[in-house]
Amino acid sequence: MKEFSSRLFWKLIVSTVVGVASSLPLAAPVAAHETSSSGSVVVHITDTGYVPALITVSRGEEVVFENLSNEERWPASDSHPTHTFYDDSTLEQHCLNSQSAAFDACGPIASGDSWSFRFDRAGTFLYHDHLWPHLTGSVVVQDEASDAVANPDLATRRSIIKIASVLRVIGIWPQPIFFLAKPEVELATTVGAHDRFNVLSEHYTALTREADPSHAIETLQQDSETDPTVSTLCHDLLHDIGQVAYSKYGSFQGATNYQSSFCNSGYIHGVFEAYFSKAANPLQDLPGQCEAYSATTGRNFDLWECQHGVGHGLMYLTGGDLDESLKLCEDSFGGSGAGACNNGVYMEIFNNELLANESRFVDPGDPTETCLGRVNESAFCYLYLPSYFIETLEIPYEDVFAKCAAVKADFVNFCMQGIGAEAIKRNITTPAAVFNLCDNAPTSTDQQNCAAGIANMYLNQVGSLPTAESMCSGAPSRYVEICSGAVAAQRASFE
Template sequence: MKRARLLPGLALIVLAALAPVSCSSDEQAANGDPVAGKRLFAAQGCDGCHTFKAAGSKGTVGPDLDDASPNPRRVLAQLRKPGGIMPSFADKLSDDEKADLAAFVGAGNASGKAVAEPFAPDDKRLADCRDGNTECLEQAFGNLVFNDGPKPALDRLQSMMTSDAAVAGDCHRIAHRMGSAALARFKDKVAPAFVAGSAVCASGYYHGIVERAFLGQPTARLAVVARQLCSDPQITEQRFLFYQCIHGLGHGLMIYTGYDLPGSLKICDDLRTGFDRVSCTGGVFMENFNSSYGVTSKYLRKTDPIYPCNSVVERHKLYCYLLVTANLLRVTNYDQAKTADLCRRSEKPWVKTCFESFGRDVSGIAGKSASKALAGCRLAEANEGDCLYGVAREIVNADAEGERGGRLCARAPARHRAYCYEGVGSVLAALEPIEQALTARCRKVSGRHARSCLRGAGLVS
């Protein structure tokens, strides 16, 4: 028997419209195709005068475009009305071509689109990347996926994350590139690429697939593409994959729209079900706080690390707060005690949620060390239980099984154990659609706390 289960908090969702945010020039720049832009950059001789890493060019007549880092609007303006000695392209290029160039050249500053380029396999191997060069690693892992398939490549990534600091540090972006490579291997078919994947390193592989699937789509069509993207039965049949797809959608939307938070949230809001909407929203906020491409979103404030959670509409707060510690940890330089302090000072009704988010990040930082995760959660003091709940969920999500999460809960302080097992159950429920099998899995990993696990799974009250 299959059950469509809603995430807690959904009943609170109130519908309201968000104002659209782009002006026409932004819109046009954002609509360009960065891949076509890359071709034009060479064909039009831009490369002869400009140094630009993404194009592999080393011209020195004009400014270095990596240093200048113009946004798409600035590039458009330059092409429409050049100054100084740069030749005029105003009449030479069509509006579309100008937009394509703007999307390509402006990507580093605002849109991030060029980073979602299609994967181009070459003969780079992991052995060539001994110096820890991240571009080399991303390409080499991508080649592994393209040649050998996602499964062995992702296993390799998982094992190298524990033995190689450069791989561990860049694993999310590596996994993104692997997702893009999988789409190339499976000839742009999202479903087989998804089914063959894994959630290693915060699901970067799934995000990479989705982000790449948007490529070349005009902004006006994003909502339609978004609704279709995860609808293949191969994906919808598996709750876990379905979640990864919809959540990846949120990441992809942010990257593709140039970190346009309100615009991305609006597309999430238009998805079909409540589950779709909140999963997508979570991806949007995660990408906002923790850009896959090192972009600093304009929806972050140095002096107010809780922002935008304290300013978004009520229905978006839950998923904002569930991810806010990604930002708090960054501003505190990964000081867990200071991060816990900031959680305590967030909006009262959301302190609990902030600590659940804290737990997820504490677990990520602790890696496989249960002791470190438990120590991190002690910093949460009165909210230790919320933190442990977050840890349990993160572990089960990362493993796609409950054993390690169950062992963690067994070591948690007795008063928090039940809630910890609820966390285990809540994620197991997303992994296991068959009720009987879910019950068996809860029993197996939580022993005499099975009832708590089952409660978390929504099977008992």
């Protein structure tokens, strides 16, 4: 049998979608793009996105991005958050080089300001807003000599995702669109998974806008059971769903009517990120908002997750200022509530999304420096440190054990738990393989802490005691006791 080429596949899909779409009501035509007095093409950045979202220019032509929204914006080449698509250099590489010709604003554009970029190569270049990754656009740069487009397939795929998302909502397209990778034998990390993140995010946020967050979350949950990449990225995808939900309903209460604890409650974290970026007075009565959020279930787990989500939101509010965010946690909650909030702050500082001020607090050469001297729940700092090693620095799991063994003695156990937590978060459907990973830890105590981290994160991901207890009963015999004990220790929070 001849190999079925991806280009032929997409042509068939396009013809099918166009055939179906031709029977739907037509939208109003999109106006031609605007030009400035200097002749540059202008893209307006509004509160709802980039307008027009698709433009065509000639190689060497300048595009001006004018921020007409009420907030800061940061246009940059895909993929989020590394911005490597245009010239293969990462955000950290090209933003430190003032002579770089990368498609990246390299910082927020204030409301009323603009940023311009001259496209010096032909192709189809997808971009997004680094501060609000669900806001996207495309620039087709034509080579005047050949009028050829170097990479049309990517723009086609994004268009198909948008069309298919709408068709699925109205029942014409019954299955979600995925570009499935072959299953890997080794444990998954987020390396490579982020290549699909924008496509997946656009799919689920479209479901949120066209239907509601419950439909998007239920679809994501179903898809995560069969697609390893969706499972790996489910928490980050839920953040985007939560952000779009807040924008759609315009209030914290409106968005949290669609409460979900799936995948470590990523949805409420995203809601808070949007809330702290958009609300007029976001610091008002945070304890009361979290108490109201958890009142529907009566579980301390949901109260903790809400307070944890506040930590994520405070990092957005401060632009990634670690010290200021930790202080706001203490001022807003105090006691155990501040601890949960601090937990969210540390999780945000070490994830793969770079906020404006974060580089002041994390040194890629020695990220352990971030945790030294912190007085606010510094154990949480070491708990999330492995996330940075694995996700951002792309260090193999096995080598991170040595990194954790070298931290301050009082915090080695938290770092070892963090390895197990990060691994199970990315491999939720294969817990047995993750437990086997713990065998690489230097000592038996380290191995047990790694297993405890698996149990704690698994319970947070699934949000169900019976499911977590069942997982522990199927763990390798050497880890059953520590796994079951870790789950039992959290029983009161789930009842």
